[in-house]
Amino acid sequence: MPAQDPVIRCRNVWKLFGHSPKNYLETAKGGRSFDEIRQDGYIAAVRDVSVDVGKGEMLVIMGLSGSGKSTLVRCMSRLVDITGGEIAVDGTDIMKLDERELIQLRRRKMGMVFQSFGLLPHRTVLENVAFPLEMRGQDRHDRRERALEVIKLVGLEGREEYYPRELSGGQQQRVGIARSLAIEPDIWFLDEPFSALDPLIRREMQDEFLRLRGMLGKTIVFITHDFDEALRLADRIAIMKDGAIEQCDTPDKIVLKPATPYVAKFTEDVEKSRVVHAGGLVVPVNGYALEGAPVDAGATILQLARQLVNDTREVLPVQGKDGAIMGAMKRQDALDILLGPV
Amino acid sequence: MAVADFSSTTTSGRGFRPGLSAMLLGLAVFLAVLKPFLPAFAVRLPDAAVLPYDVWFQSLFDFLKDDLGLIYVTRTISAGLEWLLDITANLFYGKHRWPYIGPMPWAAVAAVVAIIGYALKGWKMALLGAVTFVWVALVGQWEIAMQTMSVIAVAAPVAVFVGLVLGIFAWKFPRFEAFLAPVLAIFQTLPFFTYLLPAVIFFKVGPTAGCVATILYAMPPMVLMSTLGLKKVRSEVVEAGHMSGSTRWQMLRHVYIPSARTEILVGVNQVIMLSLAMVVLTAFIGMPGLGAKLLSLMNSLKLGRSFEIGVTIVLIAVTMDRMSKAWVVTQPVHYERGTPWWIRHRYPLLAVGAFIGITVLAQAFPILAEIKRGQDLSIGSEIDSVITAILSNDVVTGVTGWLRGFLVTSVLIPFRNALLWLPTISILLACAAAGCAVGGWRSAALASGFLAIVAATGWWDRAVITLYSVISAVCVAALVGLPLGVLAALKRRWSDPILIACDTAQTFPSFVYLIPAIMLFGVSDVSVVFAIFIFATVPLMRYTIEGIRAVPEEVAEAADMSGATRMQKLFKVQLPLALPTMVIGVNQAIMFAFFMVIIAAFIGTQDLGQELQKTLAGNELGKNFVLGMCVALMALAFNHILMRWSEDRRKTLGLG
Numbered sequence: 001m002p003a004q005d006p007v008i009r010c011r012n013v014w015k016l017f018g019h020s021p022k023n024y025l026e027t028a029k030g031g032r033s034f035d036e037i038r039q040d041g042y043i044a045a046v047r048d049v050s051v052d053v054g055k056g057e058m059l060v061i062m063g064l065s066g067s068g069k070s071t072l073v074r075c076m077s078r079l080v081d082i083t084g085g086e087i088a089v090d091g092t093d094i095m096k097l098d099e100r101e102l103i104q105l106r107r108r109k110m111g112m113v114f115q116s117f118g119l120l121p122h123r124t125v126l127e128n129v130a131f132p133l134e135m136r137g138q139d140r141h142d143r144r145e146r147a148l149e150v151i152k153l154v155g156l157e158g159r160e161e162y163y164p165r166e167l168s169g170g171q172q173q174r175v176g177i178a179r180s181l182a183i184e185p186d187i188w189f190l191d192e193p194f195s196a197l198d199p200l201i202r203r204e205m206q207d208e209f210l211r212l213r214g215m216l217g218k219t220i221v222f223i224t225h226d227f228d229e230a231l232r233l234a235d236r237i238a239i240m241k242d243g244a245i246e247q248c249d250t251p252d253k254i255v256l257k258p259a260t261p262y263v264a265k266f267t268e269d270v271e272k273s274r275v276v277h278a279g280g281l282v283v284p285v286n287g288y289a290l291e292g293a294p295v296d297a298g299a300t301i302l303q304l305a306r307q308l309v310n311d312t313r314e315v316l317p318v319q320g321k322d323g324a325i326m327g328a329m330k331r332q333d334a335l336d337i338l339l340g341p342v
Numbered sequence: 343m344a345v346a347d348f349s350s351t352t353t354s355g356r357g358f359r360p361g362l363s364a365m366l367l368g369l370a371v372f373l374a375v376l377k378p379f380l381p382a383f384a385v386r387l388p389d390a391a392v393l394p395y396d397v398w399f400q401s402l403f404d405f406l407k408d409d410l411g412l413i414y415v416t417r418t419i420s421a422g423l424e425w426l427l428d429i430t431a432n433l434f435y436g437k438h439r440w441p442y443i444g445p446m447p448w449a450a451v452a453a454v455v456a457i458i459g460y461a462l463k464g465w466k467m468a469l470l471g472a473v474t475f476v477w478v479a480l481v482g483q484w485e486i487a488m489q490t491m492s493v494i495a496v497a498a499p500v501a502v503f504v505g506l507v508l509g510i511f512a513w514k515f516p517r518f519e520a521f522l523a524p525v526l527a528i529f530q531t532l533p534f535f536t537y538l539l540p541a542v543i544f545f546k547v548g549p550t551a552g553c554v555a556t557i558l559y560a561m562p563p564m565v566l567m568s569t570l571g572l573k574k575v576r577s578e579v580v581e582a583g584h585m586s587g588s589t590r591w592q593m594l595r596h597v598y599i600p601s602a603r604t605e606i607l608v609g610v611n612q613v614i615m616l617s618l619a620m621v622v623l624t625a626f627i628g629m630p631g632l633g634a635k636l637l638s639l640m641n642s643l644k645l646g647r648s649f650e651i652g653v654t655i656v657l658i659a660v661t662m663d664r665m666s667k668a669w670v671v672t673q674p675v676h677y678e679r680g681t682p683w684w685i686r687h688r689y690p691l692l693a694v695g696a697f698i699g700i701t702v703l704a705q706a707f708p709i710l711a712e713i714k715r716g717q718d719l720s721i722g723s724e725i726d727s728v729i730t731a732i733l734s735n736d737v738v739t740g741v742t743g744w745l746r747g748f749l750v751t752s753v754l755i756p757f758r759n760a761l762l763w764l765p766t767i768s769i770l771l772a773c774a775a776a777g778c779a780v781g782g783w784r785s786a787a788l789a790s791g792f793l794a795i796v797a798a799t800g801w802w803d804r805a806v807i808t809l810y811s812v813i814s815a816v817c818v819a820a821l822v823g824l825p826l827g828v829l830a831a832l833k834r835r836w837s838d839p840i841l842i843a844c845d846t847a848q849t850f851p852s853f854v855y856l857i858p859a860i861m862l863f864g865v866s867d868v869s870v871v872f873a874i875f876i877f878a879t880v881p882l883m884r885y886t887i888e889g890i891r892a893v894p895e896e897v898a899e900a901a902d903m904s905g906a907t908r909m910q911k912l913f914k915v916q917l918p919l920a921l922p923t924m925v926i927g928v929n930q931a932i933m934f935a936f937f938m939v940i941i942a943a944f945i946g947t948q949d950l951g952q953e954l955q956k957t958l959a960g961n962e963l964g965k966n967f968v969l970g971m972c973v974a975l976m977a978l979a980f981n982h983i984l985m986r987w988s989e990d991r992r993k994t995l996g997l998g
Contacts (some may be wrong), residue, residue, distance in 0.1 A: 017419060079581050099590075107587030118582035122600040131596070132586035161676040179586070189585075 005091060006052035007187060007219045008076055013049045013085035015071055017241075018042035021083045045071040046082070047243035058213065058220040062230040062266075063240035069223050072240070073189050076221060077110055078102060089187070089228040107136040111180030116196055117172045119164040119179075125151065126160040129178045136183070143182075146233025152180040153212070163293035170201040177209075181216070188218045195225065206232060222335055227266045231255070231275050239263050255336075273302040273338045278318050281334060282327035290328060294319040302336050308334050345691040363778035366786070370771035377765050385765040391798030400964025407544065416544040420554075421497065427549050430495045435488035446489070447711035448479040450700040454693045455661070461689040462668040470664060481719030483632070483654050490621055490631035491658075493549055497556040498617045502610050504557070505564025509609075510594070512565060513572040526562040531933065531977040533940040534559065536619060536953040536970025538627045543963055554622035560616035564609040571605025572598050605671060611666040618659055619851040623941070625959060636853060637944070645861050646726030652854045663849040733861065746868045754867050758810045764798050769806075773979060780987040794980040796972045801950060805972050808949040811867075811942070812935040815874035819931055823879040824924070827886025828912070837887050844884040852877060852938055860945065868941040877938045878931035885927025889920030922991040927985040935978040 014025055018041055028040070036208045037044045045068045053059045063069040074080040076087060078094050088093050088103070097105060111132075119128050126136075126147050133143035140184055154174040164172055173193060180188065193209075194202045206229065213220065225229050230237045237263075247259035253313040255275045258264035279297030294317040295304055308331060315328040356448035372379060374910035382388060406412045431437035436445030459467035478487045512519035534555070543557040568591055583597035599606070625633030632655055640647045677686055684691060704711035732738060770790045796805050832841040855877045863869035893916050901915040943951035950969050957966040 074581070079584055102590060103587045106585055110585060112582070112585040113580040116576070118578035120579065120582075120597065120600060122603065122674060124674075126829055135586050135588045135592055158679075161679055163674050163676055165673060166676065176582075179582070182366070183587075192930075328364060337434060 006054050007057075007090060008053040008221070009086075009088045009089055009091075010049055010051050010072075010076070010180055011088075013046055013072070013075060014044070014083045015046035015068075015080060016042045016083045025084045034244075039090045043100070044068075044243045046075060046251040048085075049243075049245055050085075051238055051245060051248055053219055053221060055219055056217050057279060058222060058233065058235045060222045060224060060230040060234035060236070061238045061240060062227060064225055065148055067227075068243035069240050070191055071243075073191055073221055073223050077106070077112060077189055107132065107183060108188065109186045111183060111185035111187070113173070113176045113180045113191065113193045115192040117164070117169075117176045119172060119175055121164055123163075124160065125156060125162050125164070125167070125175050128164065129182055129315045130327060131179060146182060149179075150181050153181070154178045155208070156258055168201075169197050170205060173197065173205065174208075177212070181212075186219060188216075188220045190220065190222045190224065192223050194229070201230075209233070227270070231270065239266070250280070252276045256280065273303075273305065274300055276301050276337055278304060278316075278329055278334070279320070279326065281329045281337075282318050283330065285325070285328050288315045288328045290315065290317040290325070292317070294325060295329070301334050304334065305338055308338060345942055358686055360779065362783075363775045363786075366771050366775035366778055370768040370775060373771065374764055377763075378769070380765055384767040386802065387800065389800065392798070395799055396962070396968045398964070399967050400962065402962045403540075403543075403967070415546065417546070420545045422551045423500075423553055424546075424550050425495045427493065427553060429959075431489070431549070434492040434495070435485050446697075446702055447704040448475065448713065449704065449710040450697045452479070453696040453700055454475050457689060457693045457696060459661075459665060462665055462672060467664060467668060471661055474661040477657060478654055480718060481615050481650055481654065481720045481722075482713060482715065483635075483720075485711065486630065486632050486635050487654060487658065490633070491616075493553050493556065493621050493624075493629070493631070494614070494617045494849055496555045497560065497621065498610075498614050500553075501557045501560040501613045501617065502564055505561045505609065505613065506568050506606065508561075509565045509568025510572065512569045519569065522565065526565060527735050527978065527981075528974050529558070529562050531974040531981070532625050532970050533937070533954060533973045535626070535940060535951070535958060536628060536973075537620075538624065538964060539958055539961075539966040542627050542958075543961055547628065549629060551627055552621060552629035555624055555627075556617050557978060560613045563612040563616065564998070567605045567609030567612065567871065568602065571602030571609075574605065575601040575939065588895040597767050606668070607670040610926065611663065611670060614662050614666050615659065617850055618655075618662065619853075622655060622853050623849040626709055626955070633851075633853060640856065640860060640944075643860070644722070644726055645729045645857065646724065647722035648857050649725055649729070650720060650722045652857050653950045655854055656850050659849045659851060660846055663846075666712075677816040679698040697873040704765030729861065742862050746863050749868050749871075750866060754810075754871065757814060758807065761806050761810050761813075762803060766802060770797070776983050780990065785982060785986055789979040792975040792982075796975055799968050799972055801953070801969065801972050804948070804950045804953060805976060807947070808936075808939055808951065808973065809976060811870055811874060811939045811947065811949065812932060815871045815930070815939075816878055816931050816935050818871065818875045819878040819882050819935075820876075820928065821933075824886055825884030826879075827883040827924075828890065828917075830883065831887040832912070833892035837891065841884065841887055844887075847880045848884070852934075852941055855938065856941065856944065865946050867947075870939070870945050870947055873942055873945070874935045874938045878935045881930035881934060882923050882924075882927045885930065886920070886924050889927070890916050892923065893919045910922065919995065919997070922988045922995065922997065925984055925988040925991075929981055929988070932980045933977055934986070936973060940973065 016025055016037070016326050018024065021042060024040065024042055028037075032040075034044055034047065035101070037047075039156050047068070049072060051059070061069045071080060075082045076089075078087075078097075082095060089109070090153050094102070094105070120131065123131065126144070128148040129151055130143040133146060138146075138230060148160065151157060154177050156171060156174050156178065159167065159171065164175065167175065173196075180190075194205050197205060210233065222230075222233060234251055236248060236250055237254055239246045239254070241262050247254060247263045249259075252275065254263060255270055255272050258267050278295050278301070279299060281301075282297070292313055295307070297318050297320050301308070311331060313331060316334075318326050318329050320326045356522065373384070377385065383391070423497040428437065431444075432439045432441060433444040433446055452472055455471035455475050456468040457902035459469075478484055508522065512522050537555040537559050538551070541551040541558070542723045545551045545554045579597060579601055580593075585592050588597060618717035621629070621631065622633035622636070625631070628634070632651055636648055636651045636655070639651065700710060709717065770793055773793050774790035777789035796802065826840075830836045855873045858876070860868040863872055881962035897915060897919065898911065899912045906914065939947070939949065940951035940954060943949070943955045946952075948972055954966060954969045954973075957969065
């Protein structure tokens with residue numbers, strides 16, 4: 001992580017549902033497993049989570065249904081009040097904000113996209129997209145301009161006057177995305193944005209999303225239950241189970257070194273050569289004599305397959321985005337990933 | 343098998359129930375048999391034990407009214423309402439009050455209604471609206487119809503507004519909802535006479551009192567529907583509102599209320615229909631309009647003209663119902679960009695244009711403004727003579743006369759006497775047994791407690807007579823309605839038209855049902871039972887059809903594939919699954935019957951309704967209230983037992 005402060009900083013965050021969760025958490029501080037807590041009559045939706053999201057970073061939170069991933073993102077946006085711990089956004093503890101400050105925070109800094117879109121059925125596309133601008137009192141002309149701009153950005157030009165029910169699922173989610181971007185938020189939350197769409201549209205929307213992400217450079221927290229989607233989109237992935245984070249790391253590391261048997265179950269069937277990049281296999285140069293043309297750190301092993309098979313060098317130099325040599329990649333390591341261990 | 347196992351495990355904790363309930367029932371029968379040996383206080387509460395509740399309530403009301411000065415508050419409200427009522431009265435039928443503009447020409451009103459109908463649901467709805475209002479004008483009932491409409495035009499919007507506000511509060515504050523729920527339940531079962539007298543005493547005789555009674559009567563469903571709608575707004579929509587940085591007011595105004603649109607508009611529909619039903623009944627406190635005219639015509643047994651007014655009321659009811667329901671389901675449709683404003687707003691423009699155009703035209707052709715006496719096409723007196731001829735036909739009088747004689751002497755009177763003969767304690771125990779069977783001792787205590795209060799007021803005999811009419815009529819309704827409902831549900835071709843017929847019949851103001859009853863059976867117990875019977879059959883058929891149709895297709899197919907005959911499928915699969923819904927229908931039939939039996943006081947009964955009607959002449963608010971509570975409590979006892987059973991059964995069957 002870069003040295004600057006994280007945009008979102010979670011420390012020992014707990015969210016319990018039950019009769020009087022605050023008291024329970026104080027008396028039974030830590031140490032209790034998900035099942036023990038359930039036997040005590042509480043549901044631990046988020047269990048002692050500490051995670052940072054850096055500026056411009058995209059964190060994907062992956063977990064099966066009921067793992068607490070949706071609750072965690074709602075804690076970060078304070079749609080849900082946490083039971084214990086601390087969440088800071090740009091250094092401010094969001095649990096200390098009063099209603100007005102919270103509304104201001106959302107009006108200036110946050111945007112969110114929902115699984116089933118959360119569109120207002122009585123408003124046209126244009127009115128839906130302009131809704132956050134209307135809430136903060138922007139005048140009619142300005143908000144129309146801006147709304148048309150984002151509608152164009154998500155490729156819904158010409159549909160401004162339609163009502164949500166007149167659009168397909170994919171189009172509705174484009175409206176949801178446009179609405180979340182209308183206020184030019186710094187932080188962008190996406191709660192399983194593509195899960196309700198059919199596979200072909202999902203693929204198309206993922207590409208569209210990658211395009212937007214490249215253009216906008218926002219800090220993103222993305223929720224999904226689809227491991228492939230997580231691998232495809234993430235800078236870092238946090239895998240959740242029973243409210244706790246099992247492992248939080250880059251896709252390369254998760255695939256190469258799953259921290260727990262639970263994570264390993266997901267990575268088992270993944271074709272690693274598609275996921276792992278040359279940069280993920282880098283070892284320090286010391287001792288190796290580097291020669292010849294370097295490979296790109298950002299290239300996947302699959303992309304380098306032909307070269308790896310034909311090359312005769314024992315170790316290959318790896319160069320980063322800036323062109324500097326990051327270190328060395330052992331050819332054998334890469335071949336192991338491509339062909340499976342001997 | 344799985345279902346049976348499941349039910350036995352869920353009820354095992356309360357397994358003593360059937361035994362206890364059988365014991366209670368046995369005790370009830372035992373005491374009834376032993377009646378001659380029972381102490382007098384078990385047979386009937388002695389007069390000495392009846393406390394003067396009516397006097398106490400009277401002094402409570404007097405205290406509220408005079409000492410606490412509630413009368414000044416209500417008089418202020420009256421003044422406001424009266425101002426509104428004067429405006430609508432002037433516009434609708436030209437009462438000489440500010441703003442001195444009216445009356446609106448009938449043809450202009452009819453045209454505007456037709457255009458509204460077209461905008462809502464195409465030319466069929468337009469035709470319905472136009473036919474209704476042209477009919478009203480042509481048969482010469484325009485003025486009385488507009489007297490009625492002018493009250494609805496004030497009462498319905500006020501009821502919608504107040505109901506929505508209360509609904510929002512109930513949704514925001516669960517404690518307020520917990521307090522409001524039983525109050526609304528009582529409001530919905532109180533007989534309408536109990537709305538009328540307080541309205542008169544607190545709110546001035548005339549249209550104002552009628553308007554207040556109508557508002558109170560029509561409001562409960564609005565409260566319930568708005569609370570329901572607000573609770574049902576999808577959490578993601580709410581979260582999207584929060585994430586857009588909405589304040590609380592913006593959330594309510596832009597997110598919650600628009601998203602609850604469907605439920606709120608269903609509430610509006612119910613308010614309109616209940617307003618119409620009640621406003622007709624306000625004839626009993628001297629409100630002019632369709633109800634008053636109908637009442638006086640029926641009093642003088644002018645059945646043909648009553649029939650004409652009945653048709654008017656039904657047409658208006660159907661029009662208002664269909665239009666407000668069409669409003670519920672209308673979805674916004676977009677216009678392409680660049681559509682000029684006069685196309686976007688073509689319906690309002692058209693309506694205003696038609697209204698102004700016809701009003702101007704009416705200056706030249708006064709017949710468009712008002713159809714005077716002698717110009718109308720009423721054939722009421724002709725129908726009068728036709729009906730008289732038919733009814734005096736030997737065959738008809740023979741059949742109805744025989745039926746009446748047979749029913750009265752062999753069925754109704756013996757049944758009534760049997761009920762009256764039963765000791766109070768037996769009826770209370772039987773009720774406790776039923777309560778115990780469905781919901782354990784709490785339900786038993788609740789249901790028999792309700793009846794015990796009725797006994798304690800000293801109106802037991804009158805109450806039993808009311809009960810007798812209700813039970814007889816609902817039994818007949820069940821004998822006719824359930825088989826018809828089953829038949830209709832099994833033939834898909836029939837069920838749709840019958841459902842529509844039921845829906846339509848349900849919108850008729852209850853008063854209308856008296857017309858055929860009096861026509862056929864004159865003034866007798868049979869016509870009371872008959873009027874209640876047709877009124878109560880409607881929900882029975884409706885819920886039977888809906889219950890059977892809601893049986894999942896797969897379950898029916900599974901029965902077919904198991905080789906069930908049609909009868910086996912019906913009795914082993916469809917009816918058991920439909921039963922919880924059918925019981926809701928029975929419950930509604932009973933609620934309807936309690937409503938109708940009070941109106942039947944008009945025909946001449948000897949029950950609580952008759953006593954209630956008598957109180958209207960004076961100002962015995964206390965007695966009126968006690969009588970009203972008696973009716974409400976009996977209805978609530980049935981309601982509790984039947985609904986409790988239905989809910990439990992649904993849960994056991996996993997019907998959600």
